[in-house]
Amino acid sequence: MSIDKQDVQKIAHLARLALTEEDADQYQHSLSSILSLVEQMQSIDTDGVEPLSNPLEMTQRLREDLVTEENRRDAFLANAPQTEAGLFLVPKVID
Amino acid sequence: MFEQSISTLAQKLRNKDISSVELTRHFLARIAKLDPQLNSYITVSEQRALEQAAAADTLLQNGKGSSLTGIPIAHKDLFCTQGTLTTCGSKMLNNFIPPYESTVTSRFQQAGAVMLGKTNMDEFAMGSSNENSFYGAVKNPWNLDMVPGGSSGGSAAAVAAGLAVAATGTDTGGSIRQPASFCGITGLKPTYGRVSRFGMIAYASSLDQGGPMAKSAEDCAHLMQAMAGFDDKDSTSAEQAVDDYVANLNAPLTGLKIGLPKEYFGEGLDSAVADVIMTAVKEFEKLGATVKEISLPNLQLSIPSYYVIAPSEASSNLSRFDGVRFGHRCDDPKDLLDMYMRSRAEGFGTEVQKRIMVGTYALSEGYYDAYYLKAQKIRRLIKEDFVKALEEVDVIMGPVAPTTAFGLGSKTSDPVAMYLEDIYTLSVNLAGIPAMSVPAGFANGMPVGLQVMGNYFAEAKLLNVAHQYQQHTDWHLQTPTMAKGA
Numbered sequence: 001m002s003i004d005k006q007d008v009q010k011i012a013h014l015a016r017l018a019l020t021e022e023d024a025d026q027y028q029h030s031l032s033s034i035l036s037l038v039e040q041m042q043s044i045d046t047d048g049v050e051p052l053s054n055p056l057e058m059t060q061r062l063r064e065d066l067v068t069e070e071n072r073r074d075a076f077l078a079n080a081p082q083t084e085a086g087l088f089l090v091p092k093v094i095d
Numbered sequence: 096m097f098e099q100s101i102s103t104l105a106q107k108l109r110n111k112d113i114s115s116v117e118l119t120r121h122f123l124a125r126i127a128k129l130d131p132q133l134n135s136y137i138t139v140s141e142q143r144a145l146e147q148a149a150a151a152d153t154l155l156q157n158g159k160g161s162s163l164t165g166i167p168i169a170h171k172d173l174f175c176t177q178g179t180l181t182t183c184g185s186k187m188l189n190n191f192i193p194p195y196e197s198t199v200t201s202r203f204q205q206a207g208a209v210m211l212g213k214t215n216m217d218e219f220a221m222g223s224s225n226e227n228s229f230y231g232a233v234k235n236p237w238n239l240d241m242v243p244g245g246s247s248g249g250s251a252a253a254v255a256a257g258l259a260v261a262a263t264g265t266d267t268g269g270s271i272r273q274p275a276s277f278c279g280i281t282g283l284k285p286t287y288g289r290v291s292r293f294g295m296i297a298y299a300s301s302l303d304q305g306g307p308m309a310k311s312a313e314d315c316a317h318l319m320q321a322m323a324g325f326d327d328k329d330s331t332s333a334e335q336a337v338d339d340y341v342a343n344l345n346a347p348l349t350g351l352k353i354g355l356p357k358e359y360f361g362e363g364l365d366s367a368v369a370d371v372i373m374t375a376v377k378e379f380e381k382l383g384a385t386v387k388e389i390s391l392p393n394l395q396l397s398i399p400s401y402y403v404i405a406p407s408e409a410s411s412n413l414s415r416f417d418g419v420r421f422g423h424r425c426d427d428p429k430d431l432l433d434m435y436m437r438s439r440a441e442g443f444g445t446e447v448q449k450r451i452m453v454g455t456y457a458l459s460e461g462y463y464d465a466y467y468l469k470a471q472k473i474r475r476l477i478k479e480d481f482v483k484a485l486e487e488v489d490v491i492m493g494p495v496a497p498t499t500a501f502g503l504g505s506k507t508s509d510p511v512a513m514y515l516e517d518i519y520t521l522s523v524n525l526a527g528i529p530a531m532s533v534p535a536g537f538a539n540g541m542p543v544g545l546q547v548m549g550n551y552f553a554e555a556k557l558l559n560v561a562h563q564y565q566q567h568t569d570w571h572l573q574t575p576t577m578a579k580g581a
Contacts, residue, residue, distance in 0.1 A: 008452070015410060015455040016417075017448055018436035027449060033511050034453050038399040041469050044476075051471030052478055054301055054331065055287045055527020056551070061330055075194035081424035088419050091428045 002032040096121055097257030098574060101314045104260065105162045108155055115155065115165030119148040119209050122167045126211065126258050132239060132577060135253040137172045137230045138180050139212040147209040154207055162317050162341075164207030169259035171250050172213035173220060174200045174305070175294040179210075183296045184218040184228040184246075187422045187442030197294025198326045199263060199305050206321040211259050215249030218444045219413065220270055220298040222246050223516050226507055227446045234503070235278060236575040237541055241500040244274030250308045251278035256578040261309035261318055265295060267302045268401055269495070269520025275308055275532035276495035276544025281561060281571055282308040283315050286552050287527035288333035291326035299408035300331075302401075302524040311571050312533065312561035316340035319554060338555040344562040349383035351560065352488040358394040359493030359519055367538035372494050375535040375545045375564070379492075382563060389488060391480040396473050397522035402514060403457050403470035404525070409447075410454030416442060449510065478526040481548075485528075490560055491548040494519055495532045499541035519546060529554050533561045534570040542573075 003011075008028045012019045019027065073086060082089035096104075096118070107113050123141055130136055144167065151165035170176065173183045175193035182188045200210065217227040225233040225248025233248040235241040236256040243252040247264030251274035254262050264271040266284035275282030283306045290305040297303060307318035319340045326332045355376065360369060376386055418424035418438030425441055428434030443451070457466035484491060496516060506513045523530045528551055532544035545564075549557045565571050 003456075011452045011456050011459070013436075014459060015448075015451050016414075016432075016435040016439055017443070017451065018433075018440040023440075026445075027452060030449055030510050031452060031456070033509075034402060034449070034514075035456070037511050037514065038403050038457075038466070038470075041396065041399045041403070041473055042465070044396060044473060046469060046472035046476070049472040049475055051468050052475035053471055055478065055525070056331075056333065058288070058331060058333075061327075063327070072194060076420070078194065079191055079421035081418060081422075090419055091430050091434055093431050 003028065003035065097125060097578070100311060101162060101166055101260060101317045104166055108165045115148040115151040115209060116145060118165065119144050119167045119211070122211055122259060129256055129577065130258060133234050133236060133252050133256060134231050135215055135233050135249040135256070135258060136169070136212045137182055137215050137249070140179050140210055143179060144209050144211050151207045151209060161206045163203065163321055165209060166260050167209040167211045168203065169211050169214050169250060169253050169262040170200055171216055171247050171262065171264050173216060173265060173296040174263060175296065176200050176210070176213065179213065181213065182230065184216040184230060185442065185444065185447070186229040187416050189229070189423070191421055195294060198291035198328060199295065199322055202321050208321070214253055214262060217246035217248065219296070219409070219447050220246040220265060220267055221409070221446050221450055223269065223273060223513055224506065225249065225274070226503065227444055229444060232503055235500050236577050237279065238500070239577070240502055241541065242277065242503055244277035244500060246270040247308060248274045251275055251280055251282070254278070254280045254308055254310060255575060257574065261307060261314050263305060264308045265303060265305045266524065267298050267405060268524050269517050271306050271308060272495045272520050272530060272532040272544065272546060273517070277500040277542065279534045279542030279570070279573060280308055280310055281312050281315055281531065281533055282306065283319065283531045283554065283557065284523065284529060285319070285323065285554050286333065286529045288331050289529070289552065289554065290322045291329040291332050293326055293328040297412040299405040300412060301408060302405060311565055312558045313344060316344055316558045316562070319558070323554070335552055340555050340558050343555040343559050346559050347383065348379065348560065348563050351379070351384035351490065353379060353384050353386045354389035354484055354488030354491045355386060356389050356391045356394070356484070356491060356493055358391050363497050363518070364494060365498045365538065368494050368498060368543050371536035371538050371543040372545055376492060378564060378567060382567065387488065389484045389491065391484060391522065393473065393476045393480050394518070394522055397477055397525055398514060398518060400470040400473040400477065400525060401517070401521040402453070403466050404474065406450040406454035407457045407467050408454070410451045410458060413447070413451055474525045477522050481526045481528055485550045489549070489556065493546050495544040495546040499539050499543060523548055527551065529557055531557050531561055533564060534573070536570055
């Protein structure tokens with residue numbers, strides 16, 4: 001299984017990673033070798049096998065829909081790169 | 096003093112032979128003197144440690160506290176600690192001060208333990224050598240040219256060198272057991288869901304599990320007693336009563352049925368490591384255990400299954416690092432997309448980016464069934480192998496890793512070669528069962544860990560088995576030369 005540089009740039013875009021040409025070259029090689037490694041799964045017959053997503057096969061626990069946490073806006077904003085008037089600040093989205 | 100067990104130190108603290116502040120200062124001094132050689136800590140939280148030690152001394156003076164009260168330990172730098180830098184080994188979080196405390200570290204606080212600092216690790220717990228840390232590689236205390244293993248390499252090196260009495264680690268594909276093996280300490284990966292993941296920065300949520308790393312099984316039992324238990328803040332926490340791990344340590348091993356999977360002793364296993372493991376197994380026979388060969392036929396498939404499931408879950412988990420609410424943000428973003436793309440490219444290291452991209456690919460339109468779903472079907476086959484084997488035997492034994500610690504830089508150029516090193520540990524996480532690494536001897540001058548695997552929630556049995564072995568051997572008491580000078 002090998003992927004080309006265009007595939008790498010497409011995946012990187014989906015993953016929101018800015019790659020230079022040089023990065024893309026390097027990742028093309030390493031991603032191809034990882035995808036070849038995982039390719040051996042395809043030869044295994046798994047017909048009728050249910051996928052296992054939780055090793056204990058637990059179902060999702062539900063709770064009452066009640067507010068349990070206090071408002072700690074300032075504490076959570078303290079780690080943000082940029083804030084204004086109690087909000088997270090990002091570059092302009094709509095003109 | 097750094098070589099003593101938790102129960103010995105607890106007794107000394109209780110008898111007022113020593114105070115927690117003195118003990119904490121002793122370890123802080125050792126860290127200052129020896130850690131420049133190892134780089135096992137990212138942050139030393141001296142002030143927090145001394146405050147906690149003083150509080151512990153007050154409790155002890157009033158005759159209160161647990162066996163961990165006043166004991167100085169270290170936490171892997173992916174447990175969120177309120178007010179103390181938590182980096183996860185990444186540039187992405189090099190300024191992240193968590194506004195809350197993880198359940199694990201909070202339970203240690205309640206037990207009165209002292210936090211010395213936060214240990215180095217592979218970035219976002221992705222790695223088997225600790226060379227993927229933004230804060231530099233960690234060195235193995237037994238040989239400074241060797242890796243300590245990963246991803247909990249800082250915790251393993253710190254405990255081995257006596258820079259903490261014990262430490263926490265996390266294990267997604269071997270990240271407690273393999274560094275424990277490489278550094279000659281004892282480590283336990285509990286059953287999935289046994290220890291809360293709340294406040295543990297996520298790598299692969301269906302595989303991640305925190306656990307203890309210490310000199311002995313007895314010390315691990317004391318840590319597990321504090322760590323384990325249901326937590327309603329973790330939606331996959333197991334609602335299962337916690338055993339008395341310490342009380343169970345002394346059960347005799349007469350009649351213990353040990354299974355040796357033939358797939359763990361095949362091609363690729365270093366013969367010197369195999370010799371150490373077989374000598375350890377003979378020791379168990381002397382203690383009254385019986386041994387039989389078993390088979391885990393799908394072992395080889397754990398590598399492809401893991402390297403689809405873990406990156407897929409990572410690509411989803413790590414999407415939260417977007418430069419908006421916390422973490423690294425690039426300079427002068429021209430728009431929102433530019434901010435996401437450059438912040439993430441600058442904040443994540445190569446291995447992390449690689450795994451995010453593998454996961455993104457596996458989950459992308461048209462590939463989901465062929466990769467993620469297929470890997471989860473194989474995951475069930477791997478689990479069924481263990482379930483079947485554990486109907487016949489009480490515990491399964493084998494090596495933790497095919498080799499002893501390898502040289503720094505020797506495997507960094509070939510990612511697949513590094514992934515193949517995880518062959519004996521990944522399947523345990525895919526199945527969700529508990530497993531330990533127990534020091535069993537030396538090969539090529541470096542420590543070798545015996546892996547002991549057991550049934551779901553059989554942590555007490557594993558700790559008992561390891562403790563009985565440690566009552567008859569002294570491999571867990573060996574100290575690297577570099578640790579003796581201070």
